[in-house]
Amino acid sequence: MKKPNDVILHSVTKVAVVIILTFSIDLFFAGHHDPGGGFIGGLGFASALTLLLLAFDIEWVRENIPIDFKVITASGVLIAVLTGLGSLVFDAPFLSQTFNYFNLPIFGKTELATAVIFDFGVALAVIGTAVTIILSIAEDR
Amino acid sequence: MNWLPIMILIPFIFAIFVPLIYKRFTPRVHTGWFVFFVPLTLFIYLLRYIPAISKGETIHNTIPWIPSVGINYTTYLDGLGLIFGLLITGVGALVILYSIYYMSKHREALHNFYVYLLLFMGAMLGLVFSDNILVLYVFWELTSISSFLLIAYWSQRKKSRQGALKSMLITIFGGLAMLSGFIMLSMMTNTYSIREMITEVDGMIANSLFLPAMILILLGAFTKSAQFPFSTWLPDAMEAPTPISAYLHSATMVKAGIYLVARFTPIFGGSSEWFWIVSGVGMITLLYGSVNAVKQTDLKALLAYSTISQLGLIMSLLGLGSAAMYFGHGDESTMYAVAVLAAIFHLINHATFKGSLFMVVGIIDHETGTRDIRKLGGLMHLMPISFTLTIIGSFSMAGLPPFNGFLSKELFFTGVLQAAQLNVFNMETFGIVFPVIAWVASVFTFIYCMILVFKTFTGKYQPKRLEKEAHEAPIGMLIPPIILASLVIAIFFFPNVVSKYLLQPAVVAILPDFAQNGGAHVQISAWHGWNTELFMTIGVVALGLFMFIYLKKWIRIYGVFPQSLTLDHLYNQGIEKTESISYRLTNRYMTGSIRDYLVYIFTFMILMLGGAIWLSNGISFDSSNDAPISMYEGGLVAGMVIAACTVLFSKSRMTSLIAVGALGFLVSMLFVIFRAPDLALTQLVVETVTTALFLLCFYHLPDFSKNIGRMRFKATNLIISIGVGMVVTILALSVNGNRLFKPISSYFEDSYELAGARNIVNAILVDFRGFDTMLEISVLCIAGLGVYTLIKLRLTGRDKE
Numbered sequence: 001m002k003k004p005n006d007v008i009l010h011s012v013t014k015v016a017v018v019i020i021l022t023f024s025i026d027l028f029f030a031g032h033h034d035p036g037g038g039f040i041g042g043l044g045f046a047s048a049l050t051l052l053l054l055a056f057d058i059e060w061v062r063e064n065i066p067i068d069f070k071v072i073t074a075s076g077v078l079i080a081v082l083t084g085l086g087s088l089v090f091d092a093p094f095l096s097q098t099f100n101y102f103n104l105p106i107f108g109k110t111e112l113a114t115a116v117i118f119d120f121g122v123a124l125a126v127i128g129t130a131v132t133i134i135l136s137i138a139e140d141r
Numbered sequence: 142m143n144w145l146p147i148m149i150l151i152p153f154i155f156a157i158f159v160p161l162i163y164k165r166f167t168p169r170v171h172t173g174w175f176v177f178f179v180p181l182t183l184f185i186y187l188l189r190y191i192p193a194i195s196k197g198e199t200i201h202n203t204i205p206w207i208p209s210v211g212i213n214y215t216t217y218l219d220g221l222g223l224i225f226g227l228l229i230t231g232v233g234a235l236v237i238l239y240s241i242y243y244m245s246k247h248r249e250a251l252h253n254f255y256v257y258l259l260l261f262m263g264a265m266l267g268l269v270f271s272d273n274i275l276v277l278y279v280f281w282e283l284t285s286i287s288s289f290l291l292i293a294y295w296s297q298r299k300k301s302r303q304g305a306l307k308s309m310l311i312t313i314f315g316g317l318a319m320l321s322g323f324i325m326l327s328m329m330t331n332t333y334s335i336r337e338m339i340t341e342v343d344g345m346i347a348n349s350l351f352l353p354a355m356i357l358i359l360l361g362a363f364t365k366s367a368q369f370p371f372s373t374w375l376p377d378a379m380e381a382p383t384p385i386s387a388y389l390h391s392a393t394m395v396k397a398g399i400y401l402v403a404r405f406t407p408i409f410g411g412s413s414e415w416f417w418i419v420s421g422v423g424m425i426t427l428l429y430g431s432v433n434a435v436k437q438t439d440l441k442a443l444l445a446y447s448t449i450s451q452l453g454l455i456m457s458l459l460g461l462g463s464a465a466m467y468f469g470h471g472d473e474s475t476m477y478a479v480a481v482l483a484a485i486f487h488l489i490n491h492a493t494f495k496g497s498l499f500m501v502v503g504i505i506d507h508e509t510g511t512r513d514i515r516k517l518g519g520l521m522h523l524m525p526i527s528f529t530l531t532i533i534g535s536f537s538m539a540g541l542p543p544f545n546g547f548l549s550k551e552l553f554f555t556g557v558l559q560a561a562q563l564n565v566f567n568m569e570t571f572g573i574v575f576p577v578i579a580w581v582a583s584v585f586t587f588i589y590c591m592i593l594v595f596k597t598f599t600g601k602y603q604p605k606r607l608e609k610e611a612h613e614a615p616i617g618m619l620i621p622p623i624i625l626a627s628l629v630i631a632i633f634f635f636p637n638v639v640s641k642y643l644l645q646p647a648v649v650a651i652l653p654d655f656a657q658n659g660g661a662h663v664q665i666s667a668w669h670g671w672n673t674e675l676f677m678t679i680g681v682v683a684l685g686l687f688m689f690i691y692l693k694k695w696i697r698i699y700g701v702f703p704q705s706l707t708l709d710h711l712y713n714q715g716i717e718k719t720e721s722i723s724y725r726l727t728n729r730y731m732t733g734s735i736r737d738y739l740v741y742i743f744t745f746m747i748l749m750l751g752g753a754i755w756l757s758n759g760i761s762f763d764s765s766n767d768a769p770i771s772m773y774e775g776g777l778v779a780g781m782v783i784a785a786c787t788v789l790f791s792k793s794r795m796t797s798l799i800a801v802g803a804l805g806f807l808v809s810m811l812f813v814i815f816r817a818p819d820l821a822l823t824q825l826v827v828e829t830v831t832t833a834l835f836l837l838c839f840y841h842l843p844d845f846s847k848n849i850g851r852m853r854f855k856a857t858n859l860i861i862s863i864g865v866g867m868v869v870t871i872l873a874l875s876v877n878g879n880r881l882f883k884p885i886s887s888y889f890e891d892s893y894e895l896a897g898a899r900n901i902v903n904a905i906l907v908d909f910r911g912f913d914t915m916l917e918i919s920v921l922c923i924a925g926l927g928v929y930t931l932i933k934l935r936l937t938g939r940d941k942e
Contacts, residue, residue: 126918
């Protein structure tokens, strides 16, 4: 098979992926107060990886990101469940979330919420599932 | 702190560690030695309750499980539960001890065996100690499942698999019937607790659900306890290893049905339907089992039919005894309470003598290689201890002194004779039937007991027809049946000790009217004068001996009965017919074409949604609150229509794909205009990812035009498409016109105070409805793994070719 010459796609992808990834992480943390959150952040992250997959080929992605995304999925679900169980330790009903305000060195007065940990689990599960599905279909040639 | 709820769970907890122990110690130490201590500990633990329970105390303990719907893990220990608990743990310990010598540690998958066994033990303990009917149901089905696994333990044998399937189908069918009965009961009484139900029993009999609930619950009990006509699974269950047959299929699991009937006697007892169904079915089973046992040539099948018959005996006694509920409390009812006492007494006796008989049959099988009566004979001198044990067990079963079976058999005769004089429930006309059936069945019982002893141990020794040279079993295998057999004799000499400490509290549990008296006071004695019962027993022995001696002359009568009318045949026919009919039915609509499936789905959707809207008069359009449609929105919708039409008419997949993508992006634009940034963002990213996914999938599909060509016009499809469109449109428009509930959006508006989040959508997702999200990502995870597995499995399959 003749290798197509897609220099432009490659160059743009390299820049765009960084932007998309940053934006996804921003979306994830913004989620608490502004539009965004674990689901959107996770999907954005997955779409960045998909872009890499489309621009370069699958072996390239496998080599450079040697992560088993099934494990990511599982750990995401696990984190979500464990945050739920964590509330049982404090004698609160399963999956109770809490938040408080702290004075942190650089950020100043910051709100820290347990919901963000839960949301992180959601994000991981979404990333893992999306990439697992896309990768396994893409590999099936 | 009461440890009972935790003690019940110990078998389950220990089961987790069994595979580890097996891995670590095999083949040096038999896994059974470790498991042995579980029932032993529990047995000793339960023994400590005897003094308190015999004083009339009951112990209950509640651990909330799902308190919001009234489901709690409530354990309740009374006389009835205690007897069962002692049987389960006591016989369990002996059976495990026996299995250590019976199951080879070199050849068998012992970890599976003991995990299933512990699973069963825990389920059975949970069953007899739980007060909540739904918890009871869960444990009930768990016993069915573990029994299935144990029967199919030698799964390489076809007969094992068939027997396991049969028992599972029948008992689960009964279990489901029982569940619906339980739900009816809880609808009548508004509680899931059996104790609370008993207090609300007045007035329940007039309820229209009373009879259906009773019949459904009895279906559960009858299937589990192998009552006629559901008894057909028990003989086939004998494919299980003998320790299992001794434990599950004679001493414990098959008695779960008895337990259920006894437990629900305070609720249903006293009505004529309960009296007739329970005692009638019990009597028929008693006769059916004993008559069929005589013709068996396999020792285990003989014991299986005899178990069926004995279970029928206990069941009928419970039915007859329920008459005591009708009379309330008094001298007259004490007469019938004797039947209940006899039932519990025989339950214990049966566990002792039948357990030892099963173990002896297992020994014979183990040491000679066969269980066929025609090949056996003359083992008396070779296996003297087994011979003695068989005599004790069989003579007890036949109802001869000095064994405990004699006492309970006499009480049984007393029960039926007194029931015959009952002057309610139409017993004036039919009462005489009971003693007659009881007597005839006892004659047959006597005959098969004699067959069991004399055909196996006397006569000619035929070493050529045996697979192994017969010799006595190792001592470890003999100890458990010896313990049971010595109980058989001990109970004969000290019946009133058993009665005081175990039977009376159980009678109180079954017939709460007797609580203030501390039970029905009946002196059980071996000699009670020349009364009718004794003459009946003498008659049984005389006729039984006569018929046994001339067995060869009349055994051919069994051949006259047509094979096509046996229960086994009916069951097989039923299964075959069900399979072929459902196969044909399924083939008719499962065409394999996705178009057909879509037609079903959409037709169903039109019928359900359209029907629901139409029936509830939900069609009402209210446009008063609507905002005016702006130019942007109009333009977007027009673009969406164009994109959708492009999908329909495009000639290549790529074009349709892009059109679908465009449609999705236009929708997210609409969200932007409606100021729903979260939705818009999600929709945008989802569109991007799915488009990429579609691209990948389409790579594998053949070209568009080849497959399809020109579609024929189909009127039904048109109607369905238009119907779906209409229904969805009407639904969307009607949503604004109806307000069924008060909106809960005001609650979410406080998200900043409640969850510290200004983003309401996110607060809902991760906090307010966190449970939903957690389950959603679990589903997502499963779906992802599913796709992965399907594709990878297919790939490896292809590689092999």
